[in-house]
Amino acid sequence: METFVQQILNGLVLGSMYALVALGYTMVYGVLNLINFAHGDVLMIGAMVGLSILQLLENHFPGLPGFVQLAIAILGAIPVAMLVNVLIERIAYRRLRNAPRLAPLITAIGVSILLQTFVMAMPWWGRSPLPFPQLLSSDPIMLGGAMISQTQVLLLVLAALAMVGLVLLVERTKMGRAMRAVAENPRVAGLMGVDSNSVIVATFAIGAALAAVAGVMWGANYASITFTMGVLPGLKAFCAAVLGGIGNIYGAMIGGLLLGIIEALGAGYIGDLTGGFLGSHYQDIFAFVVLILVLTLRPSGIMGERVADRA
């Protein structure tokens, strides 16, 4: 039972990060019908910038409390990630907006490689794993027999705040209404006076901000980051977005949390289920199995509307 509670907690922590990244995928998909393949690498950029800010703070303002440092790192990483994602849209996707859908997907893969190469080539980042400082107290909090670290509590709180903020933005503001209109039908939205380009730019920026939060917190949680760290979370977050129903922000949140829990429970119990034949290092497989199952059984996901199957 204790393992179960512990795995659910682990799953929620993992899932809230997936949810933050999945929101970026799903929002971009909603307005452009495009898989922003480089989104995972935006998370990586966020984590890298966050780390550099932490190092600067350490050198110039030693002795700041941990959560203040972390807050500054997140606030600093957000605009950089936004800028990167907006630039990606401008350079790699905008010209291909009316091109068949494989073309922007291929440029997206290229952009992903270029971002990784950029980080790898920078002397202050490089290719070897970088240690991420431990900023919050490492004393765990006990919760019904299960442990959760303070970083993880902060992560859950931040993810919840970000999601509430996003919902308010999409449901209550003028920009949010414009986004929904463009997602519904870009051409009609344009006729109604919505500047679809600025809506698309805003979508990429918001997605990047969420990814930056996830990236810095990923570093704080796992204490180590590398230039390839974005690939797997990016892929899994995409799986989460599909699980929830791509294009639907509530679906991305639910899908992210659910995928996190599936992974944690799977990793926790696969050993017992297969008699020790498969172990917890097969954790990464669950996301893809879920993806394939969802796509075959219910391609619209949990919350999604019917997807047209035109190639």
Next chain:
Amino acid sequence: MALLTFDVHHNKRQAYVSMGLLLALLLAFPFAASQFGNSWVRIIDIALLYIMLALGLNIVVGFAGLLDLGYIAFFAVGAYLTGLFSSPQFAALLESVVNYHPAIGESLISVFGPDIQQNGIHLSVWAIVPLAGLVAALFGALLGAPTLKLRGDYLAIVTLGFGEIIRIFMNNLNDPINFTNGPQGINMIDPIRIFGVSLAGEAGSQSTVYIGGYGMPSVNAYYFLFLLLCIATIFVTSRLQHSRLGRAWVAIREDEIAAKAMGINTRNVKLLAFSMGASFGGVAGAMFAAFQGFVSPESFSLTESIAVLAMVVLGGIGHIPGVVLGGVLLAALPEVLRHVVEPAQMAMFGRVIIEAEVLRQLLYGLALVGIMLVRPAGVWPSPNREERPNAALARDDEEEAAAV
């Protein structure tokens, strides 16, 4: 008019002349290159394997228009199959079965006999190559089956996931039963032996292969083998392209619903694209394993899948000479850069500022982004407009006109 043309249908004589010229150049190449050291021939050997991979991927991506981002998995299947069946690894596998479940282990040993228990299985290349092709084709169909109904972009992600799954299994299938030897990989894979001649050279011959009384470096022998396989692949894929099946692939690529309406069995035809493409990957993988004598999961990362895709995209999706050109450029150039750029930087600045690995990745990334933005049909697209992928890649002029 291009100086070299390979368009047999329109310009037969010039095509045969240019093919003959190219073949003569290719045959002479290793003798010239080995004057500068065997490492140059080695680079080209690897490049030839990449060309085989690119040609195989071209069947899936270029002909059938199915974006496969996990293609390197089939390469891995071929390589690991060779690792398992032509090295001492099978002995380790049997031993781990005995430890895990003695009864099954003992019965397996009684089936295979004491020799295999001691030394593992050592199949000849004549068995390995068809086996690698077949098993890879099976994996291709396995991947294709659940993804048949998926739209292009979903398919890309699922294939990518498939590639990752294969890699995860390669890394972890060493415990409790040791199939892959985990992250360490499989060592001591037999070199290829054709009619009793080992292409790695006999022991004590300093990697020189003697055929009759004539000796040449091992890398040259492999060069000729790989060249032969490449030419065979080019021949088979170009015949496929103009076959009934090839036309069906192109029809699916351009408009799947229309193809279905014309009576094409899209399910079978797509599965065939996956498994035929995969079988070339499997054979290339078997060659790779025998050539290196060693396989490990590192050689089969996502970057490699993307590298092969970049070759296809750079050269010209669906156009065989273009794909070969893309393979030559992206497989050989980074290696040449490695030999030139790092020493040059050492000489100029006294230290390496931009590593060759960075340049290699930079080339792949730029090839993918640049080509799609500037010239979506590739640097060497097919001269026939109707052979270029329109629905999949090139901009649709009418749609664009309508959108403005």
